[in-house]
Amino acid sequence: MSEPSAGPGSTGGEPRTKGRPSTDDDRRHWMWRPSYLAAGFAVSFVLLLAVRSDTFYWVAVLGMLGLAIVVLLALQLALYRPFGGPVPYATDGTDRQGPVKYHYKVLVRPYLLVMAVAAVLVAVPLAVGVGYLGPFLGAGLVSLGMGTRFWLPQIIAARRCARVLKVYDFEFRAPIRKTNLGAKGVRSLILGGDAAPRMSAREPLFSDRWPKEIGLGAWFAGDEPFGGVILVPGTGELMCMQPENWAALDKARREAGPERQERARRAGLARKRI
Structure with a gap:
């Protein structure tokens, strides 16, 4: 059974903080990845230079494949990141915007950085x-x-949350029951008791982890047969969601x-989109 939104400054019984601080393990986990990607780019670059050789030109194929893999992994590292750190808004259901x-x-900043770096990588060789x-x-x-x-599916997911x-x-x-965690921010969960439908949810940042203490509950905006959005207390993640078995709730x-x-x-929930 749903509870009404709490008044300003209250939490409705759920924990409220200004976000989960990053731990030393989190920082170490992410710091080694750029180093490995830089090393992979360097090795691939050297292999690509073999294209100028009359004997070992075939090695350049390996360099081309390595470069493509490194670039794709770097893009994922830059654009698909875990949600964390303090958030500048209330996470108690009183702030929708x-x-x-x-x-x-958070989505636009890394995209613009990626585009700026990519533009430099294109412009410099063409100029010199x-x-x-x-x-x-x-x-x-x-x-x-x-x-x-x-990036486009991420910003589309954020736009769906905004519309709801x-x-x-x-x-x-x-409670919130976690049932499955997939790739690119997709996960399955159940809001409330056994009679509640299983929901397919997507987090716009495409995080690869569950929000901390989401099992204690979350703020829901929507209508279960159609879907909606949840806001995780404390950490502040948004997820847009719709029933996983859409046809089962037609009636x-x-x-x-x-x-x-x-x-x-009006909320964009009249059709299955997630």
Whole structure:
């Protein structure tokens, strides 16, 4: 059974903090990855230079494959990151716009950085002559295209959350049962008791981990047969979600009544999108 949103400054019984601080293990876990990627890029670059050799030109194929893999992994490292650190908004269900604006900011900053670096990688070889800088030109072109390809689903997921939160207020739901954690921010969970439908959820940042203490409950905005958004207390993650078995709730949506159906339509929940 849902609980009403708490008043300003209250938490409705759920823990509230300004976000999960990064631990030393988290920092060490992420610091080694750029080092390995830089080493992989250097090795691939050297192998690519073999294309100028009459004997070992075939080694350049390995360098090309290595460079492509390094660039794709670097893009994922830059754009798909775990949500963490203090957040500049209330996580107690009283602020619907703050989480959306913050998620947009967190998504746009690394994308712009990737695009700036990619533009430099393309511009410099073209300006001074390609020659030995050809691999940098290739890396830049791949980054421009694939970086945008990786980023667009993230910003679309954030946009879906924003659309829902323009229509629905938050209500606290507990407990949250975690059932599956997939790639690219996709996971399955259940809001409340055994009768609640299993929901397919997507976190815009495509984090590869569950929010800390999400099992204690979360703020839900939406209508279960259609879907909605949850805001995790304390850590502040947003997730857009819809029923995992969409067809099983067809009858519930038909019987919801015109007002609920119209609200779901305005929130972008009238069709299966997740």
